[in-house]
Amino acid sequence: MALIVQKYGGSSMADAERIRNVARRxxxxxxxxxxxxxxxxxxxxxxxxxxxxxxxxxEQPESRELDVLLSTGEVVSSxxxxxxxxxxxxxxxxxxxxxxxxxxxxxxxxARIRNVDPKRICEELDRDNIVIVAxxxxxxxxxxxTTLGRGGSDTTAVAVAASLGAERCEIYTDVQGVYSxxxxxxxxxxxxxEIGYEEMLExxxxxxKVMHPRAVELGELYNIPILVASxxxxxxxxxxxxxxxxxxxxxxxxxxxxxxxxxITIVGVPDQPGIASAIFQPLAKASISVDTIVQNASxxxxxxxxxxxxxxxxxxxxxxxEPVAQSIxxxxxxxxxxxxxxxxxxxxxxxxxxxxxxxFQALYEAGINIQLITTSEIRITCIIEETRIKDxxxxxxxxxxxxxGKR
Amino acid sequence: MALIVQKYGGSSMADAERIRNVARRxxxxxxxxxxxxxxxxxxxxxxxxxxxxxxxxxEQPESRELDVLLSTGEVVSSxxxxxxxxxxxxxxxxxxxxxxxxxxxxxxxxARIRNVDPKRICEELDRDNIVIVAxxxxxxxxxxxTTLGRGGSDTTAVAVAASLGAERCEIYTDVQGVYSxxxxxxxxxxxxxEIGYEEMLExxxxxxKVMHPRAVELGELYNIPILVASxxxxxxxxxxxxxxxxxxxxxxxxxxxxxxxxxITIVGVPDQPGIASAIFQPLAKASISVDTIVQNASxxxxxxxxxxxxxxxxxxxxxxxEPVAQSIxxxxxxxxxxxxxxxxxxxxxxxxxxxxxxxFQALYEAGINIQLITTSEIRITCIIEETRIKDxxxxxxxxxxxxxGKR
Numbered sequence: 001m002a003l004i005v006q007k008y009g010g011s012s013m014a015d016a017e018r019i020r021n022v023a024r025r026x027x028x029x030x031x032x033x034x035x036x037x038x039x040x041x042x043x044x045x046x047x048x049x050x051x052x053x054x055x056x057x058x059e060q061p062e063s064r065e066l067d068v069l070l071s072t073g074e075v076v077s078s079x080x081x082x083x084x085x086x087x088x089x090x091x092x093x094x095x096x097x098x099x100x101x102x103x104x105x106x107x108x109x110x111a112r113i114r115n116v117d118p119k120r121i122c123e124e125l126d127r128d129n130i131v132i133v134a135x136x137x138x139x140x141x142x143x144x145x146t147t148l149g150r151g152g153s154d155t156t157a158v159a160v161a162a163s164l165g166a167e168r169c170e171i172y173t174d175v176q177g178v179y180s181x182x183x184x185x186x187x188x189x190x191x192x193x194e195i196g197y198e199e200m201l202e203x204x205x206x207x208x209k210v211m212h213p214r215a216v217e218l219g220e221l222y223n224i225p226i227l228v229a230s231x232x233x234x235x236x237x238x239x240x241x242x243x244x245x246x247x248x249x250x251x252x253x254x255x256x257x258x259x260x261x262x263x264i265t266i267v268g269v270p271d272q273p274g275i276a277s278a279i280f281q282p283l284a285k286a287s288i289s290v291d292t293i294v295q296n297a298s299x300x301x302x303x304x305x306x307x308x309x310x311x312x313x314x315x316x317x318x319x320x321x322e323p324v325a326q327s328i329x330x331x332x333x334x335x336x337x338x339x340x341x342x343x344x345x346x347x348x349x350x351x352x353x354x355x356x357x358x359x360f361q362a363l364y365e366a367g368i369n370i371q372l373i374t375t376s377e378i379r380i381t382c383i384i385e386e387t388r389i390k391d392x393x394x395x396x397x398x399x400x401x402x403x404x405g406k407r
Numbered sequence: 408m409a410l411i412v413q414k415y416g417g418s419s420m421a422d423a424e425r426i427r428n429v430a431r432r433x434x435x436x437x438x439x440x441x442x443x444x445x446x447x448x449x450x451x452x453x454x455x456x457x458x459x460x461x462x463x464x465x466e467q468p469e470s471r472e473l474d475v476l477l478s479t480g481e482v483v484s485s486x487x488x489x490x491x492x493x494x495x496x497x498x499x500x501x502x503x504x505x506x507x508x509x510x511x512x513x514x515x516x517x518a519r520i521r522n523v524d525p526k527r528i529c530e531e532l533d534r535d536n537i538v539i540v541a542x543x544x545x546x547x548x549x550x551x552x553t554t555l556g557r558g559g560s561d562t563t564a565v566a567v568a569a570s571l572g573a574e575r576c577e578i579y580t581d582v583q584g585v586y587s588x589x590x591x592x593x594x595x596x597x598x599x600x601e602i603g604y605e606e607m608l609e610x611x612x613x614x615x616k617v618m619h620p621r622a623v624e625l626g627e628l629y630n631i632p633i634l635v636a637s638x639x640x641x642x643x644x645x646x647x648x649x650x651x652x653x654x655x656x657x658x659x660x661x662x663x664x665x666x667x668x669x670x671i672t673i674v675g676v677p678d679q680p681g682i683a684s685a686i687f688q689p690l691a692k693a694s695i696s697v698d699t700i701v702q703n704a705s706x707x708x709x710x711x712x713x714x715x716x717x718x719x720x721x722x723x724x725x726x727x728x729e730p731v732a733q734s735i736x737x738x739x740x741x742x743x744x745x746x747x748x749x750x751x752x753x754x755x756x757x758x759x760x761x762x763x764x765x766x767f768q769a770l771y772e773a774g775i776n777i778q779l780i781t782t783s784e785i786r787i788t789c790i791i792e793e794t795r796i797k798d799x800x801x802x803x804x805x806x807x808x809x810x811x812g813k814r
Contacts, residue, residue: 016463050483056423057487058494065493065501069486072479076457079476080464086472087465094472099550120550143506143527 002167004029007039007157011174012231013077014044022231023084026130035125039135039157040081042073063108067147074134082132092130095120097137102156104138110149111138116163133160151212158215162222169224172231175210177238180402181255185393188403194239199253199345202379206343207258216240252346252400257389261339262314264321265306268331271298275328282320288313292374306372308383311337340389343381344396356380362399366391409574411436414446414564418581419638420484421451429638430491433537437497442532446542446564447488449480470515474554481541489539499537502527504544509563511545517556518545523570540567558619565622569629576631579638582617584645587809588662592800595810601646606660606752609786613750614665623647659753659807664796668746669721671728672713675738678705682735689727695720699781713779715790718744747796750788751803763787769806773798
């Protein structure tokens with residue numbers, strides 16, 4: 001009898017009717033002979049409502065208390081799903097993160113899972129229960145409740161699957177799966193049947209909102225196949241797994257883009273040790289994520305340093321960077337909020353020449369100017385004007401022949 | 408340094424503004440040099456909302472899951488109060504019932520507290536924290552969450568106070584304290600400064616909604632003085648405690664009434680062993696609380712059996728009692744929903760003659776017919792027509808000279 005872990009997100013659990021729908025889907029998995037563990041997010045909107053409540057009480061809610069508060073959202077949805085399953089005649093039980101043995105460090109609001117002790121889950125499975133686990137939360141050695149931050153419930157699901165040696169982890173969400181490009185921009189975009197962990201990691205990091213990179217990383221680490229599919233349809237979805245066949249290697253698999261990009265350039269930076277650290281330390285302390293960093297070769301010991309941040313962080317980032325720039329004797333700081341990021345992703349790219357050239361050529365032919373370029377082993381990213389992103393995605397989708405269904 | 412336990416009910420915690428108000432009150436207790444543990448109910452309305460949600464999912468939610476669901480209400484309010492206290496500059500921490508060591512049996516939805524292990528509470532007090540405990544909930548040996556049923560948070564507060572050897576337990580609610588009669592019916596009613604546990608128990612059981620009898624019983628068992636006062640004013644409240652002075656003994660202290668009364672009479676019951684059991688067993692199984700039971704002396708081995716139930720239980724009770732009445736050969740079943748209960752309460756009543764006579768005389772003078780009478784050592788109760796309750800309360804308040812402030 002196979003063991004599978006399913007995860008349902010907030011929009012799949014938004015109200016009683018949808019929860020009953022999820023119960024029917026879980027039932028189907030159970031009836032095909034599987035043992036089933038279900039990880040749930042809070043009902044859509046609940047977490048925001050709880051945060052609003054906390055901010056009504058005080059401006060800066062303390063993170064331990066906020067974690068306890070937010071954790072109730074997933075407890076509520078887990079009990080409701082258990083009730084719905086029972087009313088369909090199934091044995092089901094809900095467990096909080098603590099009861100499910102999700103042990104974390106004590107970093108409130110973005111705790112990391114240290115270990116999953118699946119004892120209670122196993123006991124309940126042995127009692128023939130469908131086990132519903134409240135996602136997004138865990139417990140410290142001190143028995144204090146933590147939350148896992150962004151992508152938390154996905155991470156819970158993959159961690160539970162790993163600890164149980166599950167056959168696979170199924171992430172049900174409001175998208176159909178992973179596409180060769182955003183289907184809203186490219187109608188010809190194809191859904192991928194499968195994708196490797198590394199590719200999915202780049203995809204998740206470089207703009208696709210399908211899944212959080214943390215959960216993908218964990219899946220790779222424990223080699224758990226992850227199915228991403230819609231909870232609103234019966235279409236097949238995309239499987240993320242290792243050992244993708246040779247045929248699909250060495251080619252571009254997806255185009256991914258991100259509009260939430262702003263650029264800061266510090267002009268005329270003296271090229272000496274410690275400068276980068278002086279600039280980026282304050283940003284890290286303020287939890288501002290710095291993405292692409294480019295430093296030009298210096299001329300006369302003077303260089304320019306450019307990096308990107310999320311558009312929403314730009315004002316804060318500038319207020320931190322400007323005094324530093326002044327103190328290290330840089331000439332000036334300039335910023336541009338109207339940028340976007342476009343990436344091509346595919347394993348083996350580094351080993352196969354010509355991908356970058358083809359990308360640049362396609363953008364050139366579309367009349368799109370490239371401002372910054374970064375690469376990884378399986379990804380090439382260009383920063384361009386935000387207004388040209390749509391054209392760029394279409395041009396690259398065509399150039400790499402992704403709309404022909406050759407996956 | 409004294410240790411006190413405070414409890415705030417749902418109406419005191421209804422929104423952010425009221426929670427901040429509670430925080431200020433707690434602060435005052437802290438600043439006068441006390442160590443403070445606060446037990447909270449869910450924000451007013453939350454529990455009903457969660458029950459509604461459960462019933463949207465299924466008609467008969469399973470009680471284990473319902474308990475987990477409902478327990479989130481008190482967790483939410485406890486974290487919000489902790490945040491409010493921290494924003495006032497105090498050290499504060501919220502604990503769930505489980506974290507606070509509230510150990511119960513496994514009777515979901517009306518669990519009984521078996522033991523309180525105050526280890527974590529003590530540790531947090533030693534760290535100079537104000538400790539906020541989520542009321543109404545506990546945890547079984549299996550680490551499953553339970554709720555305590557009606558009066559649960561009051562019971563949590565007194566149990567925690569007992570386990571910590573607190574100096575007193577303060578129950579803050581939306582009433583000022585205990586009165587000689589309901590001040591809405593009797594404007595001259597006086598607030599009592601103090602009252603004995605036994606009197607309070609009768610009061611709570613016979614209609615006063617101030618506090619649940621369970622919590623009073625627990626206070627008596629561990630001899631914890633309980634202050635009942637309003638969270639919306641600074642008026643002194645009423646203290647429930649043992650060893651009330653001689654002076655206030657041997658007199659009527661309060662008049663208490665209850666409009667939620669219905670009567671069932673089984674007419675022409677053969678007077679033989681096992682009859683009462685046959686009638687009351689099915690009611691007990693259906694969790695219908697039977698209050699006053701009166702059986703007349705039998706004539707020719709035929710008697711009438713009368714008992715009262717809550718008005719809301721009448722239809723269900725009749726449907727259970729009628730077939731039994733038929734099967735034991737009783738003549739008929741009649742019911743009356745329009746009744747009320749009025750009681751006079753005071754310790755030492757049994758030892759002092761004349762109380763009953765004075766009560767009956769006063770009701771007679773007001774032209775009120777008495778349908779049933781029951782007594783305890785410290786209480787005399789009459790069942791009368793619901794429409795005459797107001798007159799009866801006033802007549803008795805006057806007859807026993809309670810409006811003269813002689814407490």
